[in-house]
Amino acid sequence: MSPSVRLQEMIRVIRSARTQCEERGVIQRECAAIRAQFRQADNVGRSHNLAKLLYVHMLGYPAHFGQMECVRLIASPRYSEKRVGYLGAMMLLDEKQDASLLITNSIKNDLSHSNQYVQSLALCTLACMGSAEMCRDLAPEIDRLLRTSNSYIKKKAALCAVHIVRKVPELGELFTTAAHSLLSEKNHGVLHGAVVLITELCEQNPESLAQFRKVVPELVHIMKGLVMSGYSPEHNVAGISDPFLQVRILRLLRILGRNNDTASDAMNDLLAQVATNTDSSKTAGSAVLYETVLTIMDIKSESGLRVLAVNILGRFLLNNDRNIRYISMMSLQKIVQTDHNAVQRHRGTIVDCLKDPDASVKRRALELSLALVSAVNIRSMMKELLLFLSSCPPELRAQAASGIFSAAERYAPSQRWHIDTILHVLTTAGADVRDETVPNLIQLITTANELHSYTVHKLYRALVADISQSLVQVACWCVGEYGDLLLRAECDDTEPVQVTEDDVLDALETVLQSHMSSPATRGFALTATMKLSTRITHNVDRIRSIVSIYGSCIDLELQQRAVEYNALFKKYDHMRAAVLERMPVIDKTSPGHSKGEMTAGPVQERDQTQKQPAVETVSQESTNQASNLLDLLSSSDDAPQSTPAQPHSLDACPTSSSSPEGDLLDLLGGLDLMPAPSLTVYEKNGVTLRLQCDRQMDTGVSITLSASNSTDGDITQFNLQAAVPKCVQLQMKAPSGDVLPARAAGQLTQAILLKNPNKVGLRMRVRVSYCSQGTNYQDTVQIDSFPSVAWQ
């Protein structure tokens, strides 16, 4: 194919290639021809060749040999060649390449060219890939261009200034005066650029923020003009005049009004006006309203305005457009902690959204519903949530189950209802619940004295049905404890089942022998069988034989238990009744909930009975045994104290970091809008690692770890790994890089999302590894308390 053929031809040929191999072949031939052409000094079709090369680059093939050609084309006097050259510069070059330095001079010349289109090309490229040195060189030029009378150039120059401010924050002062004057322009493009520039300046520098607060009345005036003006053909989008500019101005107002009463007061009227006058039937109007709501929520607005905002969100919820519903739920989630009552009014609609076919909408509705559960509406909400659980997508099930548990824990109207709910969840989603639910449920059952017979009847049925492991474990435990109640077959609340001792033992034996039972479940079943030996009268021999079979089991745990139970039968038969007595009520904060193995229990108790065979010590040991039983599934970190979420109950938690967590939760109650403090967690060898909480939600925290380096050499291969307690979920986002430049020239950041639905104390261990001046370092840091956050 001849090299001066145009781009269209080549695209046509590439698209007609039927296989990847064919396409690669075509592209390789093209690239070879282009390379040959580039080597020739003078060529008419240079711009076409570069255009073709850019297309090839877009498809993902290497195109670095075009960089010098870009530089040459930029320097050419013809506009079409300049155009392609600049485009190539934007796509192929960035500040890391050496060739980018060569175009600095061309850009400088072009910025003062007589033709505005050439100037605009240079501005565009500088804004896209200007390095810090280039920005420093050319900043005065940009400032001059900001004051010209040509609005086409001014709008582009404003955005170029944004890029410069981002790259070299010290140059911000240079543009402040120009930014002020730009606000009085009529041209919307220039206004837009000016607003973006001011936003960037305010975000970079708090003093500019104070300075720009004076601009609030002017912004309010511009917005009023936009909102009240009639139909303007230039900027009309679906009936709203220039929604893009409106959204931008609202965002700037939000930044200016945050934490500042005077600025917020000035905006109140305007916000009310925008909220009432904007037509929300099309997306453009909804976009403006959405931004208004976010602004109202963030500044210090009066309560009437906040109610208006929540009502707008409620209206969005009823909208047919799915996008709008999703947006409104995301915003409601942010405000549900502060304006709880206002959001409660829309509870019905939110609960309906649980049935929406879209997965993201469902997820948001679930989180919101869990946040809205309160003592008043617990029964109806729970009905809806349980219905949702049976039909929800699998990825949401674990979250829904744990949410339901914590809600039930907090607001259960009666114990029987509580037990019913937990059983229901275990039957529908038993595979997805966390391990702590079993000891929690057991503890709950022991506290509910009147309900023992009711519970055991229900659980016996569940045991026979054998749906999920957790359910089977709880059922075994109950049958073991309260087997006599089951056999007496008297129960007020539910249909008594006529069971004989053989039936019960059959059921337990099935569990013991079933392939699906996990070792933990078998342990439960074995202990239950043992306990029944004191509760039933006829089949003690059968129990003995079952237990002795397991004396030679391969599983060490089971074998040890079986051997010890056998010993109970043989040598210590007189104590068997006392040992296997009904357990006392388990205290949620008992110190037995720490590392302890099941096997330690019987050994301990045997030693102690030899010393003091009194009944009191026996009951104490059975408490130990009980708590050790429960330790089957708790790890050392997360004892069952994790579920209650109120600050005062967390104080009873025996872990050492209870007080910072208590304070943290108190702070959560009053959502204060202070800037997020950062906590330095590691400082060694010149490397400083700082932790900052960005966002705190009801069930988790989003934090950023930033690292900086104060030594004289670069630090490479910087890597962070994090670990959290078992019931907290950790999600690490990609780090911004892995090289820390010397002398704190730059920072590395990595965002981490922690999901904490059970509200355990948040702790994290971070391992830092890096290579500094030729040596590899590795360190571990434990973070026990997290700083509180601002609402965003």
Add this chain to the structure above:
Amino acid sequence: MIKFLLMVNKQGQIRLSKYYEHIDLAKRASLEVDVIKGCLSRKKEECSFVEYKDYKLVYRQYASLFVMVGVSENENELAVYELVHNFVEVLDKYFSRVIMFNLEKVHVILDEMILNGHIVETNKSRILAPLLVLDKMAES
């Protein structure tokens, strides 16, 4: 700010890509694959906003062409949605028939509308003005 813009056909082949933040070529390829897979697999009733790593993706389907925009976390998604629609309307006005053979012109239009991740101009006639001047220069 807008981080990137992709135009993809139904089979997942890229027709146009523009990045406003520098990403290496290798990472670019995997990003594109992920984003395209994420958006193409969504059904009609699902909403147009997807969360991916630390970007938010806003996508829209026009016949056999998907337009996908990746924005940073603090952007108003509905506004970006409208911007996409505006962009497609401008393309429609200028190119009477199939677009993709004139890639440089599409880049010119895109540069007129979005500069360094922020919106510059949304008025259709003003965006197309320099392009029409260019065309006149080329003809004469």
